[in-house]
Amino acid sequence: MHILMAQINTQVGDFTGNADQVIEVATQACEEQDSPVVVFPELTLSGYPPEDLLLRPALCKRVNDAIIRLHRELPPQAWVIVGYPIRREGLLYNCAGVFHDGELKAEYRKNELPNYQVFDEKRYFTAGSEPCVLEIQGTRVGLSICEDIWVSGPSAAAATAGAELLINLNASPFHRGKQQERLDLLARRCRDNNLAAVYVNQVGGQDELVFDGGSFAMNSDGKLVAQSPRFETASNWCEWTDSGSASGFREGVLSEALDDMAAVWQALVLGMRDYVNKNGFPSVVLGLSGGVDSALTLAVxxxxxxxxxxxxxxMPFRYTSDISIADAAEQSATLGVRHSVISIEPIYESFLAALKDEFAGLDADTTEENLQARCRGVLLMSISNKKRSLVLTTGNKSELAVGYSTLYGDMAGGFDVLKDVPKTLVYALCRYRNSLSPCIPERVIERPPSAELAPDQKDEDSLPPYDVLDRILELYVEQDFSAEAIIAEGIPREDVERAVRLVDLNEYKRRQAPIGVRITQRGFGRDRRYPITSAWRMGE
Structure with a gap:
């Protein structure tokens, strides 16, 4: 039995286009093998996650229309396993259907519905309760969907029902270290249940989520026998032999594994590419300051x-150094992008003149610094309106966490690719990108970070050193440590209390920030939902 792991990039809500992909890939598979089994990801027909589109009255018709097309247009000799949402007996289920010879041969309803981190499936779906095992070309095949393998029950139920091979459809988003978690988990399920398994994952960006593919097949001893590349569409074959006690997969193609920096880089690139392209933007524009964050954003x-x-x-001002101007121009020339220089000096002076009466008798403070950032935001958004370019904001996770950014200034824009990238990782990614080809001037990486909104300004004038700050944020934001627990890790109390206070106070800013690529297990966005109005303080 030849099984094709069809790792495709779907579009949420594009039932026609997603069905087109299924039919095209299955047809091509039949040109390569006589009677292939073609496995697609979770919720392929709707795309994942469809969120509240699942509540629309028109959903059922669109799903049913797509399924009718599959019955009519799929090659009859293929066994096609594809995911979709569908109503049965008035309830909505997350399903995997098996199509063959113009018929729906079997349908599995997802048993385990995740409701944590970025997942919210209990809002929409009813959980199934039964295993689904059918015979395909002489082999007993069990079906499961994504979360079903993260708990032990569904795999064990499939094995008890006689399955020899488990096929698992996934829409599993990326975070650092996720692929090894998947490999370790499925190896355990295979060994515990004496089951071989095929794990098919989707690929592509969907708002802040990135799906990294990496589909794979394992034998019942947990040995990896085939693996698709990550962060790209791919069709990878695995061959199953059924000869009693010797049943299993033959060695297939194992794509090269990615180290952590390469995986993060590809996640950022894919997330930006799909957000821009799927939303129809012809181009992007960003403010290139000569600093490390905008330099990395430009490279991505x-x-x-x-x-x-x-x-x-x-967009220079009186506090912008000559070094910053030169480094920005150098990077733009190295990468071959259009580079413009627009001084904000006259705009800033016009704003101050208009505000003269309002500011009378008041000392200068951060208001004037923020006004500089807002002048830049106005320029970028005006370019965006005129050229239909998407404005890329350039703030990193460390800054966003503590509010070291300006509403309607450097936060103005539509997409922030570094939103979940801590400052220390920004530097590591700059060096990684430069290892591929010359890109970011070395001086940009080596200089102390500064917003250049005041004379001789440095980030560490207002914040703890970034290596300290990022450790605090990792513990507080991603692992839910209290302030006292973080202090017990050996971090100075003053730094901890200042950092967590700023995190708590700046939720209102983060709610107004653009979305960006999620690369950690808890980013600012759909999987961290804290109230703005709250008496909770100091990281209890």
């Missing part, structure tokens, strides 16, 4: 979209 944009679709704008 060029790798994602190509230099011809990227514009960098340097």
């Amino acid at each position: 944009a060029v790798d994602a979209l190509g230099a011809s679709r990227v514009e960098a704008v340097m």
